[in-house]
Amino acid sequence: MSVFYNRRVDRPDEVNIRIFPKYDDAEIIKVGNPGLQPQFTNSFEFGFKNSWNKGYFYGAAYHRISDGTISRIATTVDNSNLIYNISQNAGKSYNTGIEVVINQEITDKINVNLNLNGYYNQIDAFTVVNKYPIENTFTATQQEIYSGNIKLNTNFKFWKNSEVQLTAIYLAPDIIPQGTIDSRFSLDFGVKKGIQKGKAELFLNATDLLNTMVIKKKIEGNNFSYTATDYYETQVIRFGYNYKF
Numbered sequence: 001m002s003v004f005y006n007r008r009v010d011r012p013d014e015v016n017i018r019i020f021p022k023y024d025d026a027e028i029i030k031v032g033n034p035g036l037q038p039q040f041t042n043s044f045e046f047g048f049k050n051s052w053n054k055g056y057f058y059g060a061a062y063h064r065i066s067d068g069t070i071s072r073i074a075t076t077v078d079n080s081n082l083i084y085n086i087s088q089n090a091g092k093s094y095n096t097g098i099e100v101v102i103n104q105e106i107t108d109k110i111n112v113n114l115n116l117n118g119y120y121n122q123i124d125a126f127t128v129v130n131k132y133p134i135e136n137t138f139t140a141t142q143q144e145i146y147s148g149n150i151k152l153n154t155n156f157k158f159w160k161n162s163e164v165q166l167t168a169i170y171l172a173p174d175i176i177p178q179g180t181i182d183s184r185f186s187l188d189f190g191v192k193k194g195i196q197k198g199k200a201e202l203f204l205n206a207t208d209l210l211n212t213m214v215i216k217k218k219i220e221g222n223n224f225s226y227t228a229t230d231y232y233e234t235q236v237i238r239f240g241y242n243y244k245f
Helices: none
Strands: 002-010 022-025 028-031 039-052 055-067 070-075 083-089 092-105 110-123 126-130 136-140 143-156 162-171 174-176 179-181 184-195 200-207 215-221 224-230 236-243
Touching: 070 126, 070 136, 070 215, 083 126, 110 174, 143 174
Parallel strands: 028 083
Antiparallel strands: 002 039, 022 028, 039 055, 055 092, 070 083, 092 110, 110 143, 126 136, 143 162, 162 184, 174 179, 179 215, 184 200, 200 236, 215 224
């Protein structure tokens, strides 16, 4: 059994404090906030691990409290159609859940690792003042949701000095300050082959094979709402050679 306490600080990055406007869309302008404060997170976790022949079980209950949650808050000004996404500290958020990890060597050629995570997510009501292009106020009510994610990682050793890995990840719908985010799914694949008496290897891997790790968000503002679909460069294929000196 184990008990953990962790205090983490997430400081604003350069993009979050950049004062130069950037168009994400013809009607959506992203602007940083030089007055942004760090986000602090306190985490408490109680875990239990039980090992057996060629496998183990790990379960944990956790509670996390984030203060000064860093997020972008969208507002409009007067009768303009432009939406301004400004970096802000959106108050407190809480995350309470249970995580389970099961690792098992099924045969001498197949190993499976399953990670299950279910949690209750709450974002407190908050009020922020966006100062660009003119001062305006946004107030959000409390949000809450039950959500979770699943990760399955499988390793295969079918040939001598070779290994194949297949990873599937599912993220359930969740909430974000001022809105919601839809479910996402990703499938990754990799294979490597040891050569030159173990001193080198050839590898081929691909992330997000089906190009499904698309982030869809719905944002609710004062007298407006919008849906954003973000496609990142998650679908990548790499082929390479490693040599160990």
